Amino acid sequence: MYRIFGLKPQEFEMTYDTFLDYVHPEDRDYVDKAVKKALNEGSFDINYRIVSANGEERVVHSQSKVVFSEKNTPVRIRGIIQDITEHIKGEEKIQHLANVVESSDDSIFSQSLKGIVTSWNKGAEQVYGYSAEEILGKNVSTLEPENLKGEIKKLIERVKNNEKIRYYETLRLRKDGTLINVSVTLSPVFSSSGELMAVSTIARDITERKRADEVLRKSEERFRALVTASSEVIYRMSPDWRCMNRLCGRGFLSDTENLNPTWLQEYILPEDQPYVTAVINEAIRTKSIFELEHRVRQADGSIGWTSSRAVPLLDKNGEIIEWFGASSDITERKQAEEALAKMDIARQKEIHHRIKNNLQVISSLLDLTAERFNNRGCIQDSEVLKAFRESQDRVISMALIHEELYKGEGFETLNFSSYIEELAENLLQTYVVGNLDINLKMNLEENAFFDMDTAVPLGMIVNELVSNSLKHAFPDRKEGEIRIELYKEENGECTKSINEDCKITNFVLTVSDNGVGIPEKFDMESIDTLGMQLVS
Structure with missing residues (x-):
């Protein structure tokens, strides 16, 4: 007792009051009542906390009997005090682990080496549909579909041979007959003597992931088929367009097989990047179709034009998961439009040039006509002559306009x-x-x-x-x-x-x-x- 309390017998005399001083303050009343009750009933068996001489808190188990005199008067208390601190901590750890297992969303259960289910947590109930009462004591083969009977037995044998089974993907059968995809990890359970006594299984339902993988696989197949059949440039973009997931350039643009975070700099001219980025950001903001004609750097390094259109692919929550797009090479069309525009400008300039020349001819004719009247003294200052001169000025003012248009770049x-x-x-x-x-x-x-x-x-x-x-x-x-x-x-x-x-x-x-x-x-x-x- 002195050792447990951290005391030396020669330096300390144990009395009941000093004993209570070393009992944890929160447990003193409990211990005092147990002792007083034992004075009438003859014994007590309790656990309580003490604070040793060095200030350390410990947990002890006390089992004591009261010694009575011939007159049935209590004389002393004789008993055993055991330090069970480590034992209590071990139990708490075990309980903590048990709580973790019980509260886990993953299926966690154990089976004997013969495949008999010995433990079953709430997660297992959710995954397989069986309650603990329904499955405990039954063979784990209950969870196997007919075409996989005996698989669990083989897995247990592999564990017995010290083989690690981690994230093994297979099929299991729920209580309602539904097949589910699971990923299982099997671990050995040893006894205190180090002997293999059971196998623990952690299983996670991956049915939804498998379905998503299958959808993605089929999507990849459709994409490859579309790329093979299409003559267009086909591309895929990340939700925020920061990465190009893939691009099949058809010789027009350079191919991209892997994630490409520098696609904007590689394909789009620097002076066009702000405008292209602005249109992309608006499409992302509104989750609408991206559509734009813009210049691109072709596979041979020359500058071309493309008509690009991409649609957002949305998940069930309406969030963008990817962009799927196609681009057409419209370089020849743009070159033809530019040539036509230049021809139209030239034609308009020629029209303005001819109009200017015609107006100058009209001005000259008015000038010649005015000269005829100018030699006649009777009408030299008449309104007729002034009208000719004013009309000539007006014609010249209009001719100058067409001359300016002819000289300018636009028309x-x-x-x-x-x-x-x-x-x-x-x-x-x-x-x-x-x-x-x-x-x-x-x-x-x-x-x-x-x-x-x-x-x-x-x-x-x-x-x-x-x-x-x-x-x-x-x-x-x-x-x-x-x-x-x-x-x-x-x-x-x-x-x-x-x-x-x-x-x-x-x-x-x-x-x-x-x-x-x-x-x-x-x-x-x-x-x-x-x-x-x-x-x-």
């Missing part, structure tokens, strides 16, 4: 600022004669491109306003200034607006001079000249 829009400069200079040369010194100042927005529907009427307006300034603004002066301004006008309320209509850019065109100005009694609505009608 649908023209650089209006450049056009205004040339138009104003032509008008200045036409009207400024003698000693009259007219200074033309222009402040024009750079690269202001307008289409024909905008450029033609604006050109006519500039023609009329500049012509009027040259004809009427400086009657008695030797010098003057005409200003032409073209600038953008931003709408402050629309600067941060997400409304696309609100973000349309407005341009302001101003023609002014420092001449005599407009008469005070000038009435715009009463003027019926062609020029003012065009302006208004």
